[in-house]
Amino acid sequence: MRAARMHAYNEPLVLEDVPIPEIEPNEVLVKVGAAGMCRTDVQLIDGYFRPYVESIFPMTLGHEIAGEVHKIGSLVPKSAGLEEGDQVVVVGGWGDETCRHCHEGNTQICPHGKWPGFGPYGGYAEYVPVPAQYLIKVDKRYKLKAEELAPLTDAGLTPYRGIKKLRDAGALGPDRVLAVFGVGGLGTYAIQYAKLLGGGATVVAFGRNAEKLAAAEDLGADYVIDIKGKSLDDIRKELTRATGKGEIDAVIDCAGAKEMIQLGFGLLSVGAHYSSVGLVGDRIDIPLFPFVAREYTYHGSFWGNYNDLAEVVKLVQEGKVKHTVKAIRLDDVNETLDLLRSGGIVGRAVVKY
Ligand SMILES: [Zn+2]
Incomplete structure (x- = not known):
């Protein structure tokens, strides 16, 4: 699959071909339809988080992800209601599911949490593995576009x-x-x-x-x-x-x-x-x-939890939220990051596959 990966601080992302990720039994392989581009990506490249988090390279950026269920792990419960081809958005903060914050539903502030787009896998690649409990299904009847859905998972959340x-x-x-x-x-x-x-x-x-x-x-x-x-x-x-x-x-x-x-x-x-x-x-x-x-x-206030995102998706399905989105190609990711750095993007730039 095509991916744009970060190999070092203060350098452009490297566009390259990498293997499609394997999934764990509790995971779903999501075929990314669109990935929102966030100022956080620029800050990640510029080293803003360096004093707080250790980065392991190469890293696939892109933490605003919408797409389709491509493959379902063998231990994903039927009650998750997921089927291949379902339209989904990805909840960004994945907790250890043992701590008080996770039990309260706030997995995005779990002290032992992780996030897609800040490690090996992210939305600046055509496929991403996601634990099934961090997917929210979007009703296809509303015919929402992936580039409208992706930014909801951070900018809209x-x-x-x-x-x-x-x-x-x-x-x-x-x-x-x-x-x-x-x-x-x-x-x-x-x-x-x-x-x-x-x-x-x-x-x-x-x-x-x-x-x-x-x-x-x-x-x-x-x-x-x-x-x-x-x-x-x-x-x-x-x-x-x-x-x-x-x-x-x-x-x-x-x-x-x-x-x-x-x-x-x-x-x-x-x-x-x-x-x-x-x-x-x-x-x-x-x-x-x-x-x-x-x-x-x-x-x-940091990011949002599963229920926050489910509420946002509901508002969007009801047509109560307008989108200001600019779709770009993965090949143009570095130029767009430069534009983001200089404040030259109105609304949200989104990589569309
Ligand atoms: Zn936790």
């Missing part, structure tokens, strides 16, 4: 979980302002979930790219604010003009740049909640006294 945390903490409602920071791959979904789960909250998208902000408005943001080159005071004034108040009650941060987090905390109302899902920067530097005295809550 991660902000969903992040916004659920805000909702479950009581941070959303009709009298609240919910800000979406960053209007890239994750942000385009975050805006839609902000409207779907916000309980009537006013949704304001903050970004630095006019084209992406226009897309955010099309996706349902009540207001968009271009923060490029503006001071905190300017932005507060613009926010006041838009919403009637110069404060934000909740943030879903799909970017995570240090300055943007500082801006966000500078705009928070008393008792506000901030949910971080984006990883553009690698440090948080915010003043402590207001954090304590104004009772802010900071949520880290």
Whole structure:
């Protein structure tokens, strides 16, 4: 099969022919229909995760995977309901299934977990072995395309979980302002979930790219604010003009740049909640006294679990989520990674097979 594999840090992926993977009895071989391209892939190549995780090369990237069931392992239970040819999406965080987090269903934060696209197998190859319990079947009647489904497994999942945390903490409602920071791959979904789960909250998208902000408005943001080159005071004034108040009650941060987090905390109302899902920067530097005295809550939110993704797939099947997808060929993967690095992709780039 064709694969694009990482052999070293800071080098382009190598396009090569490799054997089709064997499966374990509890696994399913998925024929990849499409694989979403994530900024995390760029960060992986650039060494962002190097201090935290040991990488073994060659590594097949691509952790946003949709495809078809190609072959089913002998011990996959019938109750899984999987048949060859079924359309599926892959849940990204595979747990050891022994720890408390796994038992709570949060396999994506299992301390002994692993992820497709961060090891030998991933979506930048034509086939990938997946433990059967990490597949979600998609109803074929809805005729969804693989390139629409693949990004749901991270870009369309991660902000969903992040916004659920805000909702479950009581941070959303009709009298609240919910800000979406960053209007890239994750942000385009975050805006839609902000409207779907916000309980009537006013949704304001903050970004630095006019084209992406226009897309955010099309996706349902009540207001968009271009923060490029503006001071905190300017932005507060613009926010006041838009919403009637110069404060934000909740943030879903799909970017995570240090300055943007500082801006966000500078705009928070008393008792506000901030949910971080984006990883553009690698440090948080915010003043402590207001954090304590104004009772802010900071949520880290990582990827999503099986049930989160099943809910996202349901919303998509019901036609409640729009896709902003650009399909590319596997052969163009390195050029597209460069575009991602420079912020030149609107929506999600997806490798289509
Ligand atoms: Zn576990």
